Amino acid sequence: MALIHTARDVVAPDYSPKLETVLQTAEFDRPTLVVDTDIVAENFRALKRGLGDAAVHYAVKANPHPEIIARLHAEGCGFDAASRGEIELCLAQGIRPRNISFGNTIKRERDIAFAHQAGITLFAADAEEELHKIAGAAPGARVYIRVIVEPNGADWPLTRKFGCAAERVQPLMQLALDLGLEPVGLSFHVGSQTRYAHMWSDTLAQVARIWHDACDAGFDLTLLNIGGGFPGYYGDEIDGAEPYAADVMAQVRALFGPEPQIMAEPGRSLVANAGAIAAEVLLVSRKSDTDLHRWVYLDIGRFSGLAETEGEAIRYQFETPHDGEETGPCILAGPSCDSVDVLYEKRPMPLPLSLAAGDRVIIRGCGAYTSTYSSVGFNGFPPLDVRVI
Numbered sequence: 001m002a003l004i005h006t007a008r009d010v011v012a013p014d015y016s017p018k019l020e021t022v023l024q025t026a027e028f029d030r031p032t033l034v035v036d037t038d039i040v041a042e043n044f045r046a047l048k049r050g051l052g053d054a055a056v057h058y059a060v061k062a063n064p065h066p067e068i069i070a071r072l073h074a075e076g077c078g079f080d081a082a083s084r085g086e087i088e089l090c091l092a093q094g095i096r097p098r099n100i101s102f103g104n105t106i107k108r109e110r111d112i113a114f115a116h117q118a119g120i121t122l123f124a125a126d127a128e129e130e131l132h133k134i135a136g137a138a139p140g141a142r143v144y145i146r147v148i149v150e151p152n153g154a155d156w157p158l159t160r161k162f163g164c165a166a167e168r169v170q171p172l173m174q175l176a177l178d179l180g181l182e183p184v185g186l187s188f189h190v191g192s193q194t195r196y197a198h199m200w201s202d203t204l205a206q207v208a209r210i211w212h213d214a215c216d217a218g219f220d221l222t223l224l225n226i227g228g229g230f231p232g233y234y235g236d237e238i239d240g241a242e243p244y245a246a247d248v249m250a251q252v253r254a255l256f257g258p259e260p261q262i263m264a265e266p267g268r269s270l271v272a273n274a275g276a277i278a279a280e281v282l283l284v285s286r287k288s289d290t291d292l293h294r295w296v297y298l299d300i301g302r303f304s305g306l307a308e309t310e311g312e313a314i315r316y317q318f319e320t321p322h323d324g325e326e327t328g329p330c331i332l333a334g335p336s337c338d339s340v341d342v343l344y345e346k347r348p349m350p351l352p353l354s355l356a357a358g359d360r361v362i363i364r365g366c367g368a369y370t371s372t373y374s375s376v377g378f379n380g381f382p383p384l385d386v387r388v389i
């Protein structure tokens with residue numbers, strides 16, 4: 001099996017013979033994500049070179065495998081956790097609490113207390129009630145206020161659910177002060193899989209207005225958390241990690257000046273290209289004699305790791321043992337008895353005509369948001385297996 005497209009020229013670090021060998025030769029009895037932590041480490045270094053003096057906190061939810069956490073920790077990365085479970089995972093790897101932020105704006109009060117007792121001092125909030133919870137359970141904590149930003153065309157937007165409108169920022173900061181908290185700055189998320197650095201400009205301008213207004217009003221802001229959004233490679237051209245990050249940082253410094261401490265929370269870009277899923281074709285069929293498409297059913301689907309195919313937002317690349325042969329359009333679906341478990345239908349996927357049940361299919365760029373999205377056992381299918389090499 002040859003690599004039909006390669007990310008090497010665009011974004012990915014060196015091709016990994018280790019990963020290829022396991023993908024091509026290992027036996028798997030169920031869909032398995034194979035992750036090469038050397039690639040994760042290289043991704044981190046490239047991003048860090050571009051980000052310069054910004055603190056990098058890996059968004060654990062992208063892929064919480066303990067060996068990935070340990071490897072990033074060894075590289076000097078910090079961590080952004082969204083729950084007590086993610087905090088415990090980081091602490092178990094020996095990560096110091098001061099290198100962990102609790103960045104979910106929706107936290108259980110008991111979990112805030114747990115984080116506080118563990119020594120974590122940096123929390124996100126976007127609502128009054130959340131500030132009251134933090135003040136009660138983590139007195140004196142540093143908080144940053146998450147703001148809503150307009151969608152920028154990211155492939156996987158993270159708007160609306162999180163953040164507050166601009167006019168809410170200063171009242172929340174004042175409340176934080178009144179409650180004895182330390183409102184240190186702002187955060188936002190530009191939208192996951194923001195393919196080009198120039199797509200950040202509108203968002204950064206919005207946030208800069210809010211930032212400068214708050215500074216003019218007398219708030220002492222020292223921390224800007226620029227969130228995630230750095231892209232992974234899925235076949236469409238993207239900027240390389242280092243120039244992309246450098247471009248974003250140049251925009252940030254131009255708008256916010258040299259003083260603020262910058263923090264970034266990349267998830268996808270550190271792990272996406274470090275992993276590929278080995279899956280299997282279960283059935284190839286046509287629904288009628290005149291059907292123009294074949295239906296290809298895999299042993300992995302929407303509920304067993306490929307949730308980001310929702311709305312066909314993330315389009316993975318597939319490799320088969322027949323690559324290079326003639327192809328035809330396929331509707332690609334998962335194995336469960338649920339009719340939404342269809343991966344690609346609006347834009348069918350060209351796959352070799354000779355594809356048949358039993359063929360191994362390798363799905364590229366699956367290191368991020370796959371294992372964490374896999375259900376425990378919907379329809380009796382086991383969750384995605386993960387093998388770290």
Ligand SMILES: *Cc1c(COP(=O)(O)O)cnc(C)c1O
Nearest residue numbers: 059192193228229265266267268
């Ligand atoms: C998910 C998430 C991230 C990571 O986003 P990516 O687009 O994967 O880099 C960062 N920050 C927060 C608050 C998140 O929820």
